[in-house]
Amino acid sequence: MKDTVIQxxxxxxxxxxxxxxxxxxxxxxxxxxxxxxxKSGSGKxxxxxxxxxxxxxxxxxxxxxxxxxxxxxxxxxxxLRLKIGFSFQASALYDSMTVRENxxxxxxxxxxxxxxxxKDKLVEEVLEGVGLIQAINQMPxxxxxxxxxxxxxxxxxxxxxxxxxxxEPTAGLDPITCMDINNLINQVNEEYKTTxxxxxxxxxxxxxxxxxxxxxxxGHFGNTGKFEEVFEHAVDGRVKSFYDYNFIEQ
Amino acid sequence: MAExxxxxxxxxxRRIDNFFIGLERAFQFVKKFFVEVWIPPYEFKEVIRQCYxxxxxxxxxxxxxxxxxxxVFTNQSRPSLSEFGATSWLPSLISIAVVRAMxxxxxxxxxxxxxxxxxxxxxxxxxxxxxxxxxxxxxxxPFKFLVVTRVLASTFMxxxxxxxxxxxxxxxxxxxxxxxxxxxxSTFFVQVFDSISFLDISxxxxxxxxxxxTIGMVGCYKGYNSTKGxxxxxKAANSAVVMAMFLIFIEExxxxxxxxxxxxx
Numbered sequence: 279m280k281d282t283v284i285q286x287x288x289x290x291x292x293x294x295x296x297x298x299x300x301x302x303x304x305x306x307x308x309x310x311x312x313x314x315x316x317k318s319g320s321g322k323x324x325x326x327x328x329x330x331x332x333x334x335x336x337x338x339x340x341x342x343x344x345x346x347x348x349x350x351x352x353x354x355x356x357x358l359r360l361k362i363g364f365s366f367q368a369s370a371l372y373d374s375m376t377v378r379e380n381x382x383x384x385x386x387x388x389x390x391x392x393x394x395x396x397k398d399k400l401v402e403e404v405l406e407g408v409g410l411i412q413a414i415n416q417m418p419x420x421x422x423x424x425x426x427x428x429x430x431x432x433x434x435x436x437x438x439x440x441x442x443x444x445x446e447p448t449a450g451l452d453p454i455t456c457m458d459i460n461n462l463i464n465q466v467n468e469e470y471k472t473t474x475x476x477x478x479x480x481x482x483x484x485x486x487x488x489x490x491x492x493x494x495x496x497g498h499f500g501n502t503g504k505f506e507e508v509f510e511h512a513v514d515g516r517v518k519s520f521y522d523y524n525f526i527e528q
Numbered sequence: 529m530a531e532x533x534x535x536x537x538x539x540x541x542r543r544i545d546n547f548f549i550g551l552e553r554a555f556q557f558v559k560k561f562f563v564e565v566w567i568p569p570y571e572f573k574e575v576i577r578q579c580y581x582x583x584x585x586x587x588x589x590x591x592x593x594x595x596x597x598x599x600v601f602t603n604q605s606r607p608s609l610s611e612f613g614a615t616s617w618l619p620s621l622i623s624i625a626v627v628r629a630m631x632x633x634x635x636x637x638x639x640x641x642x643x644x645x646x647x648x649x650x651x652x653x654x655x656x657x658x659x660x661x662x663x664x665x666x667x668x669x670p671f672k673f674l675v676v677t678r679v680l681a682s683t684f685m686x687x688x689x690x691x692x693x694x695x696x697x698x699x700x701x702x703x704x705x706x707x708x709x710x711x712x713x714s715t716f717f718v719q720v721f722d723s724i725s726f727l728d729i730s731x732x733x734x735x736x737x738x739x740x741x742t743i744g745m746v747g748c749y750k751g752y753n754s755t756k757g758x759x760x761x762x763k764a765a766n767s768a769v770v771m772a773m774f775l776i777f778i779e780e781x782x783x784x785x786x787x788x789x790x791x792x793x
Contacts, residue, residue: 330665356667370662373654384666387569437666 280307283441283473284329289338290497291324298324300497301338311467311474313488315481315520320494322477323367326443329475330362331355342441360388363434363472367446369426371418377429378414381405381436388437400436407469408432408462424455431462435470442466442474448483460486481509481521493517557749561679564672571677578681582643586689589638594693597634598700601625606708615709619719622701627724628787631694632732633780636739639686640772644747647678648768651751652761660752675752679744686740687733694732727790735783739776746772 284306291299298321306312316322327333328340331347340347345358371380381401385392392400405411408428418426427447434442447463448456460483467474467487476487484491485505492502495516501508509521602622609615651674654660663670702716747768754764 327661332661332664359665359667362665364662364665366658366662368657370658372659372662373657374650383663384668387668388666433662433666 280309282306283308283343284475285339285341286325286329287339287341289325289328289335289340291321291328291333291335297497299335302494302497302499304492304499304502306473306475308473309471310489311463311476311487313476313478313484313491314494315479315484315491316494317479317520321497322494323445325494326364326445326475326477329443330359330364360437361440363431363437363439363442365427365431365434365442365444365447367449369418369430371421371426371429371433373418376415376417377405377410377421380418380429381433384433385436404432404436405429407435407465422455424451424458427451427459428462431466435466438470440472442470442472444474444476444478446477446479448478448480453482456480456483457486459483463487479520493520553753554749557675557752558745560671561676561745564669564676565680567672569672571673574673574677575680578677579685582639582678582681583685583688586639586642586685587692589642590635590689590693591696593634593638594631594696595700597630597693598622598626598697598702599704601630601697602701602704618705618709619701619711619716620723622705623698623720623723624728626694626697626701627728627732629780629784631697632690632736632739633776634697635690635693636686636736636743636776637773639682639689639740640743640746640776641769643682644743644768644772645765647682647744647747648751648754649761649765651675651678651748652754652764653758655752655754656757656761671752675748678748679741682744682747683737683740686743687736690732690736727787731783731787731790735779738779738783742775742779743772746775 282305284304286302286304289299289302290297298319302325304312304325314322314325324333328335329342329347331350334348342358343361345354347355347358350358371377372383375383378401381404382397385397385400402411402414405414408431410425410428410432413421413425413429418429421429431444431447442463444463447459451459463474463476464487466472474487476483478484488505490502491505491508492499493508494500495514500514501512501517509517512518512521602618605618605621606615609617609621651660654674660670660674663673698717698720702711702713705711705716706713750764750768750771751761754760756763
């Protein structure tokens with residue numbers, strides 16, 4: 279039996295009058311890639327933001343590596359965050375810094391007594407890993423959307439996280455670049471032995487990267503299971519239409 | 529009619545509520561600065577980078593404005609003084625006006641426009657593009673990196689810029705006085721330094737520190753609390769300038785009262 283890395287229990291979150299998550303339950307097991315699917319605005323991003331303490335739930339619990347995130351003080355929360363890599367939808371690269379400085383930013387602030395040589399080596403290693411060593415001295419504004427995503431992922435990998443949270447990793451990219459990102463997610467999972475949650479509404483991304491799917495519908499997880507179980511034999515009309523729409527689109 | 533009035537009351541009371549909520553939020557923001565500024569790790573490198581951006585990059589605009597202010601003020605004052613045959617008092621008059629009020633005020637207003645808007649827009653765009661969230665999830669304190677550094681840099685640099693503006697404005701005034709009254713530079717500056725006291729310079733420096741703190745703090749607060757995407761960034765930059773200028777005038781008024789109190793002692 280694999281360890282539970284993240285456990286979400288009866289979690290609810292609302293913004294004003296809008297209930298985004300209603301009594302959500304979810305378990306993430308060590309080493310697996312869980313894909314969370316759902317329509318835009320269904321609360322997928324909210325869920326992973328609660329997991330890293332960027333948002334607080336109204337009720338219920340989000341237990342990450344055995345710790346209730348909302349109960350942690352700033353020091354403990356930071357310690358937990360070092361174990362989690364968060365890849366943002368729009369990459370969130372620091373505009374005023376070069377790629378090298380972007381990667382060094384979390385490194386110099388969290389790893390003590392690091393020599394310049396070691397720092398450079400780590401940065402170059404991670405950039406080589408995502409295939410963008412040539413961009414080391416470029417500014418984020420000089421990069422394409424796909425390159426920005428890769429650098430965003432590289433920046434999270436530099437601290438060697440145990441858990442990766444990807445927020446819409448393929449959003450706004452062409453199909454070929456999407457495939458590159460999907461392969462990168464699998465490569466990261468293999469090389470760094472991470473446990474991942476991938477938030478997406480791209481079924482190709484889900485199929486290629488996910489071990490297990492969870493579909494978020496009206497604030498609840500409707501269906502969970504392997505891709506075939508959830509989509510190809512879907513009974514729920516909403517899940518079926520989700521599958522059909524992606525199929526027709528592609 | 530009655531319903532309309534009730535509706536207006538509701539809108540009014542919501543505005544009052546929002547005002548006090550905003551005030552409390554601003555107070556907490558300032559309080560957080562005073563807590564975070566003492567706690568290590570210190571972002572020295574970023575403070576120096578911001579000092580360069582705020583100070584050095586403002587020099588051309590400050591130089592031009594200060595120089596013009598010096599010339600214009602001298603020209604405007606001459607007719608009134610010449611009526612009493614007192615044009616020889618021009619250096620004294622100008623030095624007092626520049627050091628006590630115009631230098632700090634002109635510099636602060638220009639910095640509020642240039643520095644305040646740029647801080648508000650930069651932090652605002654970082655907020656809406658999730659760069660601040662990215663700092664937070666990488667276990668870094670964004671408040672310390674973005675807010676503390678910019679407020680410190682602005683607080684340190686504005687007094688230096690004020691000294692520089694004073695000098696440039698006095699040079700502009702000297703040029704005007706030299707051309708019209710044939711006064712030498714040594715005579716001009718002897719009169720200038722005879723007219724200004726330690727209280728003038730110290731009060732000018734203290735209020736410049738306050739102006740600098742205000743510009744940095746308002747820019748950061750507006751940027752840090754911006755919402756609603758790119759529209760919010762524009763609003764943050766704009767309201768940072770308006771709010772900073774408004775506060776600078778109030779602070780100028782207060783500092784005048786305090787300085788006058790000390791002058792009378």
